[in-house]
Amino acid sequence: MPPKLAEIVEEFASAPREVVLEMLLEFSDAVPPLPAGMAAHEGMEQVPECQTPFFLKADVRPDGTVTTHFDCPPEAPTTRAFAGILAEGLAGADAAGILAVPDDLYATMGLAQAISPLRVRGGTAILARLKRQVREQTE
Template identity: 50%
Template sequence: MTLPTALAEIVDDFGALGDSDKVTLLLEFSRELPELPDHLQEDAMEPVPECQSPVFLAVDAADTDRVRLYLTAPAEAPTTRGFASILHQGLDGAAAADILAVPADFYHELGLGSAVSPLRLRGMAGMLARIKSQVRTQTGGDPGTPATPT
């Protein structure tokens, strides 16, 4: 599977844990989602209706070698917020081509299927799909060749 280095490390971290520890790690990620910068407001961001909780995201792919991601999710939705944080930590700063190369179902590799409902996992897939869509739109769909798989 082709994943940017930071996302591959997160997948490895989850893979080394049992189910209860995976949930604990997901909750830790939920506390690490950074606040939005002052110049971004939720009403100017794209909503992610696939999520049960209100999630919004924005992508800045002006520099195709270092795409910036901005996500917000409510603190009272720790699972969703954890997924947003995983995507932020795993993809923020990655090259556009590397983001586009992430398999749509990479989240299965986190091994959360027995601990988190399929509906919540689809929310993470929705976040990734919308990130990729914004990258494609901003780069004209051709950001270059992905880096070598990690």
Template identity: 55%
Template sequence: MTALPDSLAEIVDDFAAVDGQDKLTLLLEFSRELPPLPADLVEASMEPVPECQSPLFLSVDASDRGHVRLHFSAPAEAPTTRGFASILHQGLDGSSAAEILAVPDDFYADLGLAEAVSPLRLRGISAMLARIKRHLRD
């Protein structure tokens, strides 16, 4: 597997260290850690990710001297979607475009959530990563 940025690799390791329902508990913890949007960023200017089961919007800013800034907006009543967004935020925000583009598209399989979360929900984290990468390639 391609090396993950250290922060994302740590998250994958955290999920690998727990089993069953504890994975969902960890995902819920991540959902509570999704930071609020900066005051100057409004959801209306963000890209929707319709593949997610719940409304999710993202912003990708690669103008910060080689460091990518990621922002996500998801409703509090969508903890799975918020958890996935928080994983990507904590794991990739501040990384270089090259580091993010090198992340395997299916890295989320290593989180071990396939038995706890539906494939339709997992499609959401895949779509978020794909859109981030698309922004960085454009």
């Protein structure tokens, strides 16, 4: 797992439950805006498992590093927090590091005790689709 993401996972896993929701809200503000050409979600994949419209795109560069793009409305702070966690935790990561992220990332973070199973399922789907895009571009 990329070191920055591992650090975020550890922060969440060791935080008291009442602090986890505050931490999620902070990450919901950490989602970088989309580049102008992607504003209409051009070339992005929708994640239908999410209750709210959520779009993502992974671009593997020739040097193996991955650029991620996420879009989710501000009215969905928990789902948007998943994007913020991945955006920050995977910034500068290479394809192998992203593919090594455990599928049960959000359970490892302790989020299953703080948010609904439906939201955890959405976050898990976001990660799965991101990893699939990376895998398809590296095969």
